[in-house]
Amino acid sequence: MVKGSPRRVTNSVAPQPWFLRSRGMTDTQQSTPSVPPSPRPSIAVIGAGLTGVNAALAFQSQGWQVDLYSNRSRSALRDDLPATGTAILFGNSRVPDRTITDDHYAGTPTAQFAASSVGIAGTPPEASFTARFTYEAQSVDPRLRADDRLGEFLDKAATTSRFIVDEVTPETLDTIAADHDLTFVATGKAGLADLFETDLERTPYDSAQRYLLTVTAHGLPVDHVFRGRGSTVPGGLLSLHEDGEIFVGPHLHKDGADSSDDSDDAWVILAWARPGTATEEAFRSATDAREALDVLQSLHHREFPDVAGDIDWLHPIDTDPHSWLKGAVTPRVHRPTARTAGGHLIATLGDTSVAVDPIAGQGAQLATYQVAGLRDGLRAALDDGRDWDEELLTELFDHHWQEHAEAGVEVTSLFLGDPLFAEVAQEFFASAAADPAAASALFSLFSDPSPALVLRTAADVRSFAASFRAAAA
Ligand SMILES: Cc1cc2nc3c(=O)[nH]c(=O)nc-3n(C[C@H](O)[C@H](O)[C@H](O)COP(=O)(O)OP(=O)(O)OC[C@H]3O[C@@H](n4cnc5c(N)ncnc54)[C@H](O)[C@@H]3O)c2cc1C
Known part of the structure; x- marks a missing residue:
């Protein structure tokens, strides 16, 4: 537990609650490194997925000592694993994201899209429509985004922080938590996440609602227009059929980031199957990127002939055998804090905190809000002389729940077709x-x-x- 510095009175304006005051800061103020408190607080972050790296960078920007623990080396995180998900930032969440670091992909056409053409199997063409977004979505391979940010973290790590490659166990977590003022667990949906109690009231379902198959592939220009669906503007696709849903959208793949070759334009296909359907069986049968793409191209021919010819242009990315993924997300909201065997406080972050089916694209977006909110809340607590304790972390999570996570869970239920x-x-x-x-x-x-x-x-x-x-x- 860390004690805050003495309360400072800076002006004569009536005081607001401390967390509202921090929310009133501008982006520039939030991302400006602050003067480190003395003694410098230390934070451990376990897990170097997108959330863990974001948190490490955000906490480091405050001058705090950050130790980021990862069970994989930097190169393995980028090149030896599939991405956890697509992690598209749909508009609003790009604001807190820009307070963590600059937007490196704003000018990259492959990374942005602002429309989606919707088709419903078995309905006449008039039932299709193209939605123009009121925002620009950013679709970047989370392995690339995390690696870029890990690079930034490491550049500054010599003086303030460390990247430690180590598989953290409940036993070593106890020692880590004892040695740091705060310890966050950002190990994703499994593993150390089970150290936290499930919040049954906030968890929407007790089982996965869909089985997923996703693949990133090349071969269609990023400004492609799906004319077969009646669209006149570039953008993605959302296609609904009896067994499930399919999203297709532009995606900046990690190996395409530095290329100016048009053939590097990549698209992600992300498909959902209701449990017990033939589509789920087909998804489960895929064993590599080629087979995953075959399954999804066949599905388009069967259910969505209006765009099947376009999807046929896509082919697997040879440089990345991990460009595909199958599985299911069991939704879970964990209680924000727990204690290690030795009684030390630990707290959740990212998918360890709130895991939802990706049908409404909420997981990484929620984590971005959560990281930015924690950075500001911890900073405000320090400035107010408030302890970094269980009460504070619970309050910050409740605030995150009210402001973002509850709605993220609800909208996921909406797109899952909840009654x-x-x-x-x-x-x-x-x-x-x-x-x-x-x-x-x-x-x-x-x-x-x-x-x-x-x-x-x-x-x-x-x-x-x-x-x-x-x-x-
Ligand atoms: C198919 C799919 C599509 C998605 N699309 C979207 C979308 O469009 N928009 C969106 O916002 N979200 C989306 N999501 C959700 C999003 O991808 C996740 O919320 C996000 O990537 C989770 O990041 P994380 O860092 O919390 O967890 P993870 O990415 O799981 O990272 C956890 C890290 O911890 C490490 N680790 C695990 N155990 C240990 C240990 N014991 N010691 C040390 N390290 C450990 C792991 O190796 C990993 O690096 C999608 C998810 C899926 C499955």
Whole structure:
């Protein structure tokens, strides 16, 4: 536990709650390194996935001593494993992300898209529609994003921080937590995550709702227009059929980042299968990138002939045998803190904290908000002379839950077709075919999921969509 520095009075304005005050800072203020408190607090982050690296960089920027533990070397994290997921940042979450570090991919066409063409199997072409986003989504291989940030962390590590390659066990975690003022566990959905109790009230389902198959492939220009679906603008695809859903979108693959060759334009195909369906069986049968792509191309021919010819242009990325992934996400919200066997405080981050099915693209986005919020909350606590203790970490997580995570969980249920949202989903898809505002409103939920907390009826959807009419015009 670290004690904060003495409270300082800086102006005569009536004081706000400490966490609101930190939220009022500008981006520039948040990303400016602060004067390190004395003595310098030390933080351990376990796990160097995207969340762990983001957290390490964010905490390091405050002048805190950060030890980042990884069970893989830097090169193995980048080149020897599949990405945990697609980790698209849909609009709003790019704001907290830019407070962690500069946006290195803003000018890279492959990394951005701002529209999606929706098709529903078995419906006439008029039921298809193209949604123009009210934001720009950024689709970057999380192995690349994490590696770039790990490089930044290491550049500064000589004086303030360390990258330690070590498989942390519950026993060594005890020692690490004893040696640091705070220890965050960002080991993803498995492993050390089980040290934290599941929050049954906040966890939406007790089992995975879909089986997933995803592959990143080359061969289609990034500005491709899916004319077979009636689209006139570049963008991605969202296709719904009885057995599940398929997303197709531009993706900056880790090996394409430095290339100016158009053939390096990469796309991610991410598909969901309802449990017990023939589609799930087909997904489970894939054993490499070629087979995964074959399964997904066949699925398009069977269910979505309008775009199947376009998807056929894609071929596997030879440099990356790990460009595909299959599996399922069992949703879980963990309690934010736990104690090691020796009684030392540990706290959750990223997928260890909140794991959701990726159908609404929430996981990495939530983690980005969480990291930025923790950095600001811990900084504000230090400045206010408040201890970094269990009460503070619980308060910060509750704040994150109220501001972001609860909505992220809800919007995931909406896109999973949860019965609670049956009327809402029906209205969205029916009206979006005729009303561009409804289409934009639907896709705004990927960027700002908070309306999912209140949308319950068709009338709610209509008035929500009306607020997008000016933007869509
Ligand atoms: C198919 C798919 C698509 C997705 N698409 C999106 C999307 O579009 N948008 C979005 O926001 N989110 C998306 N997500 C979710 C997103 O990818 C995850 O939320 C995010 O990548 C999780 O990062 P993490 O660092 O928390 O966990 P991980 O990436 O799992 O990282 C955990 C790290 O900890 C290490 N580790 C594990 N155990 C130990 C140990 N004992 N000691 C040391 N290190 C250890 C692991 O090796 C790993 O490096 C998607 C997920 C999936 C599955």
